Amino acid sequence: MDIKDIKAIYKFLRETDIVEFEVEGADGKLRLKRGTAAGALQQPVFEAPSPAPAPGSAQEIKKEEAEKVKAENIKVVTSPMVGTFYRSPSPEASSFVELGSIVKSGQTLCIIEAMKLMNEVECEFNGKVVQILVDNGQPVEYGEPLFHVEVSR
Amino acid sequence: MDIKDIKAIYKFLRETDIVEFEVEGADGKLRLKRGTAAGALQQPVFEAPSPAPAPGSAQEIKKEEAEKVKAENIKVVTSPMVGTFYRSPSPEASSFVELGSIVKSGQTLCIIEAMKLMNEVECEFNGKVVQILVDNGQPVEYGEPLFHVEVSR
């Protein structure tokens, strides 16, 4: 399937009321979605107290990244609750993990503070921390991506 | 599966109320989703004083018929105005045309009465009356199909 085929298909779709289209053949797969209603609606997201992340975008981008990396050998660790993200057990202590740290299943990655309680977030597999997505002391919502961890084979 | 197949499938879908479609075979897979909403909204039409045609349907069917016959060698004569349809110049007189009448360009097919004025509707080509769609004395709206006339070659 080359660009000419795609153009031909799109030209055809333009004349129809088809809004989603997917075709799979011997030579590959094509999925198209034409602009429409709900999907385009703006999505308001968690408005943090200072310093605020750019409303709307940051979170979404993170989620897209999460999608992308999932395809590879990298897993996303998300926040199990609403709270404040801490990389170390106390302000004086050193961080649980750093970029590049090798982590084992069961090892604490960070703490989420909620209602004065410190909740440890553990890694559920062996791997290597390849990205830390949230700054120390930042608020996080449920399901928010915190770390990218490359799974060891 | 090539563009020709897809077009054929779409042509079929157009005649149905299917909005999502997925097929998978030896030679691949096709998934389609059609846009919806407004087109499906019910269309209220002219509510005649007694005897009332079935609300909604009659008119629509007539129009669909009009579409169909257009494709062949048959033309639809529509009402040029809102008024009352009369097949003869006076109650005692005979009808201008009957089913099967051979008509010439310029010949009067019927009268539409509007504001006490009798407006003659003329045929604009030579042909044969193959269908009379409105009963004598019935109200008609603008653009309402009145006759099917088979055009002489």
Add this chain to the structure above:
Amino acid sequence: MFNKILIANRGEIAIRIIRACKEMGIRTLAVYSEADRESLHTRLADGAICIGPAKSKDSYLNITSLISSMEVADAEAVHPGYGFLAENAGFAEACEKCGIKFIGPTSALMRLMGNKVQAKKTAEELKIPVLPWSNRGLSDEKEALEVSKKIGFPVLIKAASGGGGRGMKLVHTQASLASAFNMAKMEAVSAFGDGEVFIERFCELPRHIEIQIVADEHGNVVHLGERECSIQRRHQKILEESPSPQVDSRLRHRMGDAAVKLARGIGYTNVGTVEFLLDKNKNFYFMEMNTRIQVEHPITEFVTGVDLVKEQINIAMGKKLALKQKNVTMNGHSIECRINAEDPRTFVPSPGKITELIIPGGPGVRVDGSIYCGYIVPPYYDNLLAKLVVHAETRAEAIARMTRALEEFHIGGIKTNISLHLKIMKDHDFIAGKTDIDFLSRFT
């Protein structure tokens, strides 16, 4: 009691009238052009009839089609809404001749008030204040110059059959009078087919205040207070409020009395609006009378609790007004924003398909619209999509409510002036009630 009313209009006002009829138990017949087959008014009426092609001239302005529709469908009365044939005395007369009740004043009254020279003369005779003027239609430049000198420059040249600012010219000096006079005459001929013009004194930065009148066919007339309509662009109102922040109860009383006096003096019936200019010193001057329901009638409905469209129908059926002037009270404050399909900066109309739609709701919010998700706004008619109207106890609360309602309003697929209205709601002069006829031109 009418059994069936034909609604000779489209869009939100057709729907407004259908709503009133339904609540009164009267059947409704909608009319539509070929371009309006999917319009909401055709869906909501009890019946609908196609009266012609897209062009207004051949459909909504087609008197023969309309009268014929009423005859074939046994409608006893017609409501013209606003615009189209609402102030066409010829249509009212045709209805009168066919024994169809035109829901509005008589054709003779429409003719009298439709000519601004006649209307001003009538007002003057009734001792209602008018701006110094030529006292008649003027035929040549010399006459015009003479009159203008007497009145004193700057003067305004206006068309007797005018409206919407066409044929209107502001003249600052003697030197430019002659050419302006001739241009105004030409514009008036081409716009209204009537070259009669007159001259009046120019009033600087006036407010545009109108008084709502309700008059039955038994000589009872009441007024429902004023509407502030100064926020205009090219003589088109886009935002109205009631009461006016500049009108106190004493002034309201005086303006209301003047409007009632005019209506009584000419034997007016049905609802009507008497338009005044209010100058900086709070002097008011009669401008013209609109012999129909106004776009902005909902703000008066909100503050007085009177249903103006039902009143129109009741009056047309010969009923006596239940309302007495002493029982009319103005409660709280109401604002209307006209939501138009247009670029909020350039004002270029923006027809097309509405792909996303969220309509505001909640307490104190009324939406009179004709749109739905998937609706294609046709390019043939005016670009009013919906009237967003709010009511609250105070003006400040009404502004807060309108702000939140505008923020909720989301129309995708076409451009609208929602953002312009939001800017107005946050403007200091607007918040302070400092709005005159030039507000919007200073603003944008």
Add this chain to the structure above:
Amino acid sequence: MFNKILIANRGEIAIRIIRACKEMGIRTLAVYSEADRESLHTRLADGAICIGPAKSKDSYLNITSLISSMEVADAEAVHPGYGFLAENAGFAEACEKCGIKFIGPTSALMRLMGNKVQAKKTAEELKIPVLPWSNRGLSDEKEALEVSKKIGFPVLIKAASGGGGRGMKLVHTQASLASAFNMAKMEAVSAFGDGEVFIERFCELPRHIEIQIVADEHGNVVHLGERECSIQRRHQKILEESPSPQVDSRLRHRMGDAAVKLARGIGYTNVGTVEFLLDKNKNFYFMEMNTRIQVEHPITEFVTGVDLVKEQINIAMGKKLALKQKNVTMNGHSIECRINAEDPRTFVPSPGKITELIIPGGPGVRVDGSIYCGYIVPPYYDNLLAKLVVHAETRAEAIARMTRALEEFHIGGIKTNISLHLKIMKDHDFIAGKTDIDFLSRFT
């Protein structure tokens, strides 16, 4: 003055609260479950935070998540809406401990009124009429039989922690008492984790009338008249009106006084609703008190002009009531229809995608909804799509208005109970005001 309020709810009531906050200049923080990412309340708030997965238990009922959200986002107060945690004294207490203002009464008052045995005892002590009852929670069948004989059959067994008809049993004869008593206890344990039940005299075909109370933190209490809520299906209201066609001003006065007496007697604050049964002889009996905003609050807002949600917030901020009892007037008539996503005959919920949507508008119509075209109604929560509320001068006009508004309302893609409401509007008994608690079961 609060700077930011967290809204611990979803759907139309979350939106209702956001609207009030916006008009008051207070910032809002919405919370949502993963299933509600596309919900309108997340769009309309100033900010939104995901608090858990779809299941209510893990999100909207997750007290830790909610308190943590307020802490990280610096919200000073929480509005619980209705349902979810609105009558959860534990949540109110947690807020109190964290220095967060819970917009409602104190946790102690919620506990007192949350237990029906305690509530009835309190009312009785305050000399408010109650149906003859066991005067305490009952532990065994023997006690139950003794009490029932004294009261006289038929009797009703009810759960002290009950609600929504669960744990409620009607007993006609001595013979069936024992098994019913034990079943009621079991149901109460499984539904509320509390097996306490009591017995009261069964009142035949009563009306369900509730009085709206507003009480500030300075001892001022007023009532805003009654709501008629008799049209229920399985103890779920679907249509309410105010005033009740069965309550005249004298009875309103007496019921209102009783409600105010209760509120004063317990030192109640914020808004609340005192529910009464009204029997065929117009005797009224205290049933329970709801310590939150009600779904049907808009009908009271329409007839009294009071914004109940703003009152809630003002009271929570410590303001004194501006309203005096003598200034409360009931103007006109208001009806609310709850538009649910359900089969209108079987009442089976109908979640799914809304593919077409036309929302009614025009004069006297208020829509409090959470839907838009393209919205997918999730299957996890209650099936209320929108509240359609009308107001008119008389009950007959309100019914006519509701009828035309229901006819305008078009929701495509899912099933709704719009047609059921239309049938009710055309029902002779309804039109005559003859609605008791069994109206709907006779009707369907």
